[in-house]
Amino acid sequence: MSQRAPVLKVRDLAVHFRVDTGRFLRHDYRTVRAVDNVSLDVYPAETLGIVGESGCGKSTLARAILGLVRPQAGSVVWLGEDLTTLSDEAMRLKRREIQLIFQDPSGSLDPRMTVGEIVAEPLRVFYPSMSRLQVRERVAGMMKLVGLSPDQVNRYPHEFSGGQCQRVGIARALVVNPRLVVCDEPVSALDVSIQAQIVNLLKDLQKKLQLSLIFIAHDLSVVRHVSDRVLVMYLGRVMEVADRERIYLDPRHPYTRALIESVPIPDPVAERARVRQSLQGDTPSPLEPPTGCVFRTRCPFAVEACANRVPVLETVQEDQQVACLRHTEISGLDHPVSVDS
Amino acid sequence: MRETTRDAFDRALDTRSMRRRSLYVDAWHRLLKNKAAVVALGTLGVMVIMVLVGPWLSEWDHEIPDWDHYSTPPSLETGHLFGTDALGRDLFVRTMIGGQISLLVGLVATMVSLVIGVSYGAVAGFFGGRIDNIMMRFVDGIYAMPFMFFVIVLMVVFGRNIFLIFVAIGAVNWLDMARIVRGQTLSLKNKDFVEAARACGATEWQIIRRHIVPNLLGVVIVYVTLTIPQVILVESFLSFLGLGVQEPLTSWGALVNEGAQELETAPWSLLFPAAFLAVTLFAFNFLGDGLRDALDPKDRV
Numbered sequence: 036m037s038q039r040a041p042v043l044k045v046r047d048l049a050v051h052f053r054v055d056t057g058r059f060l061r062h063d064y065r066t067v068r069a070v071d072n073v074s075l076d077v078y079p080a081e082t083l084g085i086v087g088e089s090g091c092g093k094s095t096l097a098r099a100i101l102g103l104v105r106p107q108a109g110s111v112v113w114l115g116e117d118l119t120t121l122s123d124e125a126m127r128l129k130r131r132e133i134q135l136i137f138q139d140p141s142g143s144l145d146p147r148m149t150v151g152e153i154v155a156e157p158l159r160v161f162y163p164s165m166s167r168l169q170v171r172e173r174v175a176g177m178m179k180l181v182g183l184s185p186d187q188v189n190r191y192p193h194e195f196s197g198g199q200c201q202r203v204g205i206a207r208a209l210v211v212n213p214r215l216v217v218c219d220e221p222v223s224a225l226d227v228s229i230q231a232q233i234v235n236l237l238k239d240l241q242k243k244l245q246l247s248l249i250f251i252a253h254d255l256s257v258v259r260h261v262s263d264r265v266l267v268m269y270l271g272r273v274m275e276v277a278d279r280e281r282i283y284l285d286p287r288h289p290y291t292r293a294l295i296e297s298v299p300i301p302d303p304v305a306e307r308a309r310v311r312q313s314l315q316g317d318t319p320s321p322l323e324p325p326t327g328c329v330f331r332t333r334c335p336f337a338v339e340a341c342a343n344r345v346p347v348l349e350t351v352q353e354d355q356q357v358a359c360l361r362h363t364e365i366s367g368l369d370h371p372v373s374v375d376s
Numbered sequence: 377m378r379e380t381t382r383d384a385f386d387r388a389l390d391t392r393s394m395r396r397r398s399l400y401v402d403a404w405h406r407l408l409k410n411k412a413a414v415v416a417l418g419t420l421g422v423m424v425i426m427v428l429v430g431p432w433l434s435e436w437d438h439e440i441p442d443w444d445h446y447s448t449p450p451s452l453e454t455g456h457l458f459g460t461d462a463l464g465r466d467l468f469v470r471t472m473i474g475g476q477i478s479l480l481v482g483l484v485a486t487m488v489s490l491v492i493g494v495s496y497g498a499v500a501g502f503f504g505g506r507i508d509n510i511m512m513r514f515v516d517g518i519y520a521m522p523f524m525f526f527v528i529v530l531m532v533v534f535g536r537n538i539f540l541i542f543v544a545i546g547a548v549n550w551l552d553m554a555r556i557v558r559g560q561t562l563s564l565k566n567k568d569f570v571e572a573a574r575a576c577g578a579t580e581w582q583i584i585r586r587h588i589v590p591n592l593l594g595v596v597i598v599y600v601t602l603t604i605p606q607v608i609l610v611e612s613f614l615s616f617l618g619l620g621v622q623e624p625l626t627s628w629g630a631l632v633n634e635g636a637q638e639l640e641t642a643p644w645s646l647l648f649p650a651a652f653l654a655v656t657l658f659a660f661n662f663l664g665d666g667l668r669d670a671l672d673p674k675d676r677v
Contacts, residue, residue, distance in 0.1 A: 135575040142568040157576040
């Protein structure tokens with residue numbers, strides 16, 4: 036995969052929000068580093084999975100890639116062009132090539148528009164000269180492609196189930212033939228049985244349309260199923276990036292290990308026999324991230340050095356990069372029980 | 377092969393769902409299913425036709441008195457269906473003419489406040505930040521100005537004119553509308569579907585036009601139907617102070633005021649204009665209710 040040139044190169048991306056924590060008449064501005072120093076590559080027709088617990092900056096990263104929030108630093112290079120330097124208008128036009136699928140399937144559809152109008156919206160935005168008939172045909176084609184009946188175009192979103200709404204969202208994202216689709220937790224709000232349908236639909240469409248996908252989730256088994264490579268985030272930083280199988284079989288970062296260990300095994304005997312080293316405590320406040328390695332406060336392997344040095348992503352083997360000072364020592368330890376899926 | 381009921385049902389469903397529907401066509405169909413709204417709509421239609429055609433049907437004029445009949449009760453013999461007022465003018469014709477003015481003031485002033493208020497409020501709420509601050513402080517500024525003072529200044533500067541009433545009422549009413557719309561917009565703009573539209577490449581104006589404004593409709597419609605009666609009443613208040621419609625022209629509000637003064641001697645001069653006013657206000661309220669339900673696709677499944 037990596038011999039080809041990446042379509043998207045994100046380098047040292049940082050998105051900070053200024054929040055006012057002051058009380059009455061007193062301002063106390065502090066900075067939340069929602070995304071800090073994130074670098075990643077997406078190759079043509081591959082899926083990059085991004086996992087991490089809620090609040091770790093996954094969605095902010097997605098929005099920064101689409102230019103919906105402006106990063107403070109770093110670059111988002113799309114086909115050789117740095118998107119962060121573009122004007123708002125130029126960025127808007129780039130969204131023909133990069134589209135977004137949302138977490139809340141019905142919330143992301145305008146309740147006063149019919150499904151047909153919703154799917155047609157990107158067409159009307161990017162191809163205002165298209166005739167009504169062409170738009171209708173294209174929309175009908177997209178509906179079929181995502182497994183909806185074209186004669187449902189005149190229904191309203193509230194008449195559909197969550198899974199169907201997500202299909203509409205997918206149709207809307209794909210109607211303008213984008214090359215990269217960022218899926219922001221596309222299945223987290225759906226029933227498990229529907230999740231599989233949507234995930235498989237995305238995989239099919241990716242194959243058919245040669246799409247690159249960024250698939251954000253907090254569910255490791257879903258990510259394992261769809262991704263070619265997986266990126267693990269914690270408190271806005273990248274902890275580990277690796278090939279799909281490698282990250283499950285040979286995780287080097289303590290956080291990745293903890294994540295994988297937390298996935299239940301669908302076999303009560305094995306599940307009971309398993310020794311867990313669960314994480315202690317809560318995620319620290321992003322307003323006051325720990326010094327050095329942000330994970331050190333919950334890391335079972337943390338030593339004093341972790342508080343003083345910020346670990347950088349190091350390549351440990353082909354297709355695996357880890358940001359941990361002690362990764363060489365940790366890799367020798369027992370493997371966590373791997374997930375069978 | 378014999379067609380089963382099920383097939384026929386499916387076929388019927390199919391042709392129906394294939395038909396092109398828009399929000400407004402849909403809303404119209406839903407409105408027609410609401411009995412109260414249909415009755416209200418019919419009443420308003422009849423009312424409009426009556427006030428337009430009525431004066432032509434009567435042999436009397438709204439300003440020339442009938443010298444033989446002062447303050448006479450309604451009677452078919454004299455031809456004064458609603459009686460006459462203290463000056464001998466035919467009340468039927470005056471009620472119709474007054475209706476023209478009242479409805480015109482109600483509709484035009486409300487339209488003025490609707491157009492200004494919705495666009496102003498939507499822009500302020502949507503762009504937020506400093507723009508919002510400046511725009512809303514401007515609204516607060518105008519709001520603080522005494523309404524009567526404002527009207528009197530207008531009258532003094534421009535002289536008495538029926539269009540001044542539209543301007544005066546519209547200029548005050550849009551402030552409320554702008555505030556309501558701004559508040560709604562603030563909550564709408566953080567909805568996921570607005571972000572989705574942005575991710576689809578829509579421009580800010582397209583988002584306002586296609587997503588914000590249609591979603592405001594429910595609240596705005598209800599407010600409009602409350603505004604029309606309110607405007608009609610404000611107009612009558614202005615007329616009472618001698619700042620509104622001038623004699624011999626009249627309005628329902630002015631007629632009710634005159635009638636109230638003669639309540640004991642000539643109750644009919646209050647009864648008829650008041651009845652027309654009340655029926656109209658009722659009809660607007662029911663229509664507003666119906667429109668709100670009809671414009672919300674979620675309400676009926």
